[in-house]
Amino acid sequence: MNAPIQKASFNRMQELMSTSPVPSISTELLATADGELNRELNAFLFDPPSNTSLLKGKKIAICCTNGVEEVEILGAQRWLSEHGATVHVVSPRIGDFHPTLGLRFPPLTKTHVLAIRLMENAGWLKIDCYTDEAKAENYDAVILPGGCWNPDALRMDDHAKAFVTAMHAKGKPTCAICHGQWVLVSADLLKGKKATAVWNIQVDLKNAGATVLDEPCVVDGNLITARFPYDLPRMVKALTEQLLK
Template sequence: MADTLHGKKIAILATDGFEQVELTGPKETLESAGAHTEVISPKAGEIRGWDLKDWGRSVRVDKPLTEAKASDYDLLLLPGGVMNPDHLRTDQKAVAFVKDFEASGKPIAAICHGPWLLVEAGVVKGRTVTSWPSVKTDLENAGAHWVDQQVAVDGNLITSRKPDDIPAFCKAVMEILTQNRAHAAA
C-alpha cells in the first residue's frame, strides 16, 4: 500500500471537537499510502479532539483556513464529531472552502456529522449520501437521498456513518484517489 497515493495532497478541515478517530484513522491510512495530509482549521496552533465521551488528544494545525486554497489539494476530508462540524458550518470561510472543492469537481469525503458542512455548502441536493443517523433529516431536507450503509459514493462525494465504518470509508477514499490518478495520466 505504501506510495499508492504518492503525490496526492489531502486537506483535512477540522476544529476543536472533531471525533478523534475520524480524523486520525483516515489521516494515518492515507499517509501510510504515501499521501501528504494537512490539517486546516480556522484556529491556529492545535485543535483538540473528542474521544467518544470526553476530550481527547490535540492535533497540530498545519495551515490556517485563511491561507488554504482548494486548488492546492486533491481531496477534502471532513471528520465528524458533533461540535466540530457544527462550529465549522457557521464559519463562512469553511463553507466557502467546501464550495470551492465542489465547484472544482475534486473529491470530498465526510464521515459521521461531517455532512452537516455539505448541507451548509449546498452540495447534497439530488445526491445519495449517508451519515450518523441524527443528520439524516437535515440531509433529506437539503434534498439528498439518505441511505443507511457504511459508505455512499455519489460522483465526487464520499460519505460514511460512524467510526466503525472507517475501514470502508478509507477504502472508498483510496479508490477515488487512485481513479483520479488514472484519469490524470490518460
C-alpha cells in the first residue's frame, strides 16, 4: 500500500473512532485484526465505492436512538450514501419524563442521537426524521443497528415498532444487527423466522419463536439479521441485493 493510500485510510479511521478511556469497541482493532470477517469489514469501511450510483433513488432508514453502536451506524450510513442511497437517521422524540424517574437529557437529544462504542460515549448524529413521522411508503429499507442501550430504549417506542412492522409487512428489507433484534422481538416479528443476533441475546430470539442460526448473516424473506459489527458488510450486501432485484 503506498503512502497516500495509507494516509487516507488512517484519516478515515480517525473519523470513525477516538482514544478510549473506558471499555470500548475499537474500530481500528476491529478492522485490522487478522480474521476473515475483519478483513471484509476493513474493505467495507475503507475501500472507495465501486459504483456511486448503485443505489441511486433508494431511501433507507436507520432506526435508532441514544446508545447506538457507532461503527454499525456510521459504517452502514457511509457505505450506502457513498453508493448513491439517501440515508435517514430515524429516531423517537425525547419527550418529558415523570420527575420520579430521575431522568435528565441534554437539549441536544431533541435533534441528535448519541452514538457509543460498547461503553464509551462517541459522537452525536443528527436526526433526519422522527419515528412518529416515518412512513413505510417513504422508505425502501430499514436497518436496526445495535448498541445495548439503543434497542432496549427503542423497543419501548410504539411508533418505532409500528414503522418496522409496516416495513416488514410491505416486503421491504428489514435488517437488524447485534442487539437491534430486540426491536424485532418486541414487535413480534420473529415467530417462525430464521434469524441471528449477538451471541448473548440469541436466547431472546429463541424465546420469541425464531429458529436461531449462529451465522454472520441470516436471510429469511425480507428479514435480514446479523450478529456483530464485523458482520455488517454481509448484512448490507444482502440488503443491497434485495434492493436491486
